[in-house]
Amino acid sequence: MDIKAYIESGVVESYVLGLASPEEVAELEALSVQHSEVRAAVDAFAESIQQQAMGTNIAPPPEIKQQLMERLAGDFKEGAIAAAPAAPKLSALPGGSANGKVVRMVSFKIWRNVAAAAVVLLVVSATLNVYYYKNYTQTTNKYQALLAERNTLQAANDDYHQTLNVIHDSTIQMVRMQGVPGKQNNMATVYWDAKTKAVYVYANNLQQIPEGKQYQLWALVDGKPVDAGVITDCRGVCKMKNIARAQAFAITLEKQGGSATPTLTAMYVLGKV
Amino acid sequence: MPENAVKYTEAELVAFLKQRQQSAFGYLYDNYSGSLYSVILSIISDRELANDVLQEVFVKIWRQIETYDATKGRLFTWMMNITRNASIDTLRSKGYQNNQQNRELTDTVYESVGSVSTNTDKIGLRKLVYTLKPDYKVLVELAYFQGYTQDEISKLLDIPLGTVKTRLRAALIQLREIVKP
Numbered sequence: 001m002d003i004k005a006y007i008e009s010g011v012v013e014s015y016v017l018g019l020a021s022p023e024e025v026a027e028l029e030a031l032s033v034q035h036s037e038v039r040a041a042v043d044a045f046a047e048s049i050q051q052q053a054m055g056t057n058i059a060p061p062p063e064i065k066q067q068l069m070e071r072l073a074g075d076f077k078e079g080a081i082a083a084a085p086a087a088p089k090l091s092a093l094p095g096g097s098a099n100g101k102v103v104r105m106v107s108f109k110i111w112r113n114v115a116a117a118a119v120v121l122l123v124v125s126a127t128l129n130v131y132y133y134k135n136y137t138q139t140t141n142k143y144q145a146l147l148a149e150r151n152t153l154q155a156a157n158d159d160y161h162q163t164l165n166v167i168h169d170s171t172i173q174m175v176r177m178q179g180v181p182g183k184q185n186n187m188a189t190v191y192w193d194a195k196t197k198a199v200y201v202y203a204n205n206l207q208q209i210p211e212g213k214q215y216q217l218w219a220l221v222d223g224k225p226v227d228a229g230v231i232t233d234c235r236g237v238c239k240m241k242n243i244a245r246a247q248a249f250a251i252t253l254e255k256q257g258g259s260a261t262p263t264l265t266a267m268y269v270l271g272k273v
Numbered sequence: 274m275p276e277n278a279v280k281y282t283e284a285e286l287v288a289f290l291k292q293r294q295q296s297a298f299g300y301l302y303d304n305y306s307g308s309l310y311s312v313i314l315s316i317i318s319d320r321e322l323a324n325d326v327l328q329e330v331f332v333k334i335w336r337q338i339e340t341y342d343a344t345k346g347r348l349f350t351w352m353m354n355i356t357r358n359a360s361i362d363t364l365r366s367k368g369y370q371n372n373q374q375n376r377e378l379t380d381t382v383y384e385s386v387g388s389v390s391t392n393t394d395k396i397g398l399r400k401l402v403y404t405l406k407p408d409y410k411v412l413v414e415l416a417y418f419q420g421y422t423q424d425e426i427s428k429l430l431d432i433p434l435g436t437v438k439t440r441l442r443a444a445l446i447q448l449r450e451i452v453k454p
Contacts, residue, residue: 060324
């Protein structure tokens with residue numbers, strides 16, 4: 001092959017300008033390995049084109065560089081920058097320099113440490129989570145218990161408040177019922193509203209009620225007992241049935257739910273109006 | 274132009290780019306964006322579009338630097354071919370074609386008044402190509418700046434393929450003499 005004629009055929013220029021066909025490219029690359037003149041011709045024309053292009057510099061708008069840097073920010077290997085200007089001449093490239101390896105080792109170590117630290121933090125955080133969750137559960141339970149207790153106390157307080165209101169009402173007549181003989185230590189009080197005829201009873205001190213029994217209040221009207229209701233498990237004063245008129249009040253122990261007539265043998269307290 | 278006084282050899286620059294160094298990319302941009310921009314502007318007259326192409330070109334260079342083989346030629350040659358291909362691809366994309374039709378209409382109007390030719394003719398290599406004799410000029414224009422294959426040119430100009438081939442090569446030889454420093 002006449003290399004000189006080949007070089008002068010224009011194929012070198014086609015190659016450099018990217019106008020050569022794949023076959024032409026393959027042939028030229030093979031020939032440039034064998035013949036340094038081919039490679040020299042390629043380099044010479046490439047150099048001319050580069051010089052020509054460099055000479056017709058047109059500065060692009062500055063924001064393009066900024067946009068590019070932002071766009072590629074994730075691709076850059078930081079930390080390598082400082083090493084770049086100080087790097088020795090790297091004539092026997094390519095394939096990555098020792099410098100590159102050092103940079104990679106350093107960044108590997110940094111990342112390994114960061115990863116280790118992250119794992120430790122995760123474990124600590126997880127442990128604290130368990131601890132704080134337990135604390136939280138316990139505190140919640142205690143809080144619920146306190147809330148329930150508070151509600152109970154509030155209810156009791158409301159009852160006593162009502163009792164006080166009844167006692168202090170000016171139209172209220174108080175009837176103290178003393179323990180009958182044999183039951184002297186029992187006592188109860190009836191609060192009777194003269195206007196509304198409402199009857200309230202307060203058990204100052206009544207014996208513990210046996211199973212299946214209940215105290216019942218009676219009004220004695222003209223010598224006859226009138227049912228005024230059974231005393232339920234109420235705190236403070238218990239509202240009973242209204243009584244229009246009465247000369248005395250008494251409490252007997254009756255079966256659950258009360259009786260139609262009082263069991264006089266089981267009378268505990270009695271008080272005259 | 275570069276803000277720091279550091280100068281890389283081409284081999285160093287390529288090595289640092291392959292290591293993904295930001296400073297190397299900055300250096301590449303500072304030193305070559307102007308000339309590659311002029312390559313784009315010799316093909317695409319729309320500045321906005323040219324700006325987009327320039328950005329794409331540098332992204333391509335960055336992403337494809339691993340494929341650059343120094344034994345096959347200079348870095349600039351490689352980058353210039355990426356630039357030309359990207360510009361022609363854009364030129365031939367559908368969106369640009371529509372744009373171009375409008376533009377040509379305007380140009381015709383202006384040309385009738387006798388004032389304007391597209392500025393691409395006055396930039397870089399294209400300006401030099403326009404000094405070639407008309408037979409040569411049209412071939413380089415179609416092949417290099419508009420990206421037609423020799424087969425397409427043969428059909429377009431109704432010239433035998435062999436003639437296109439020899440004439441284009443002769444044109445390039447002449448161009449070589451013009452660009453020689």
